[in-house]
Amino acid sequence: GAVVSQHPSWVICKSGTSVKIECRSLDFQATTMFWYRQFPKQSLMLMATSNEGSKATYEQGVEKDKFLINHASLTLSTLTVTSAHPEDSSFYICSASDRGLGETQYFGPGTRLLVL
Amino acid sequence: QKEVEQNSGPLSVPEGAIASLNCTYSDRVSQSFFWYRQYSGKSPELIMSIYSNGDKEDGRFTAQLNKASQYVSLLIRDSQPSDSATYLCAPLNNAGNMLTFGGGTRLMVKP
Numbered sequence: 001g002a003v004v005s006q007h008p009s010w011v012i013c014k015s016g017t018s019v020k021i022e023c024r025s026l027d028f029q030a031t032t033m034f035w036y037r038q039f040p041k042q043s044l045m046l047m048a049t050s051n052e053g054s055k056a057t058y059e060q061g062v063e064k065d066k067f068l069i070n071h072a073s074l075t076l077s078t079l080t081v082t083s084a085h086p087e088d089s090s091f092y093i094c095s096a097s098d099r100g101l102g103e104t105q106y107f108g109p110g111t112r113l114l115v116l
Numbered sequence: 117q118k119e120v121e122q123n124s125g126p127l128s129v130p131e132g133a134i135a136s137l138n139c140t141y142s143d144r145v146s147q148s149f150f151w152y153r154q155y156s157g158k159s160p161e162l163i164m165s166i167y168s169n170g171d172k173e174d175g176r177f178t179a180q181l182n183k184a185s186q187y188v189s190l191l192i193r194d195s196q197p198s199d200s201a202t203y204l205c206a207p208l209n210n211a212g213n214m215l216t217f218g219g220g221t222r223l224m225v226k227p
Contacts, residue, residue, distance in 0.1 A: 001162070032213060043219040044160070044204070093159045102165070103208055104150065105215050110159040 002028045004096050006108035013084060014116055020080045021111045023094030029074035030096035034105065035067075038091045050077055084115045119143060120218035122205055128224045135192040137221050139205030142186065146207035149181060149188045150215060154202045163190070163203075195225040
């Protein structure tokens with residue numbers, strides 16, 4: 001099956017630090033990548049959708065200046081949490097899809113962010 | 117009305133029983149449906165997809181789709197404790213480019 005990786009898997013940082021998370025599709029070209037956030041015992045929350053080479057589309061209530069998304073190539077998207085604060089501590093998960101795969105979304109393993 | 121509705125559970129079944137997970141959706145145009153499993157602390161993993169009305173079987177899993185009723189279900193036969201997880205239903209949106217996730221049903225299989 002299609003494989004999506006994320007790096008790093010864990011981040012602990014001080015408040016005010018910017019954190020970059022990478023999402024890669026390893027064996028397919030992802031026309032679309034998605035970024036989700038999940039707080040403990042809560043549902044997946046879609047943050048934004050990005051297509052290669054174009055600006056990301058953010059969900060209502062998600063600050064685009066705080067969560068910078070760059071979909072630089074068909075296999076790489078990055079999410080940068082700028083000036084992270086404790087309330088940004090969460091589980092960040094990316095997924096990738098491709099029309100050739102029937103728009104099935106394949107998820108990365110997630111990145112757990114803890115802001116002190 | 118939520119776009120995708122699932123009973124949050126927990127749904128508790130004994131080991132070896134059939135677990136039945138249900139999902140209703142509001143977008144009549146949806147043509148493709150996906151079931152994901154999410155273990156606690158992990159990211160979702162794809163179980164199966166279904167596109168046509170009726171049943172689709174894959175091992176111990178059977179997905180059922182009724183587009184007229186806007187209803188999709190997942191049956192797990194011979195449930196095992198390792199099946200204990202949250203199951204997410206996700207129809208493909210009408211633009212055909214994004215999944216809409218339900219809140220998930222937490223399944224507990226007791227030995």
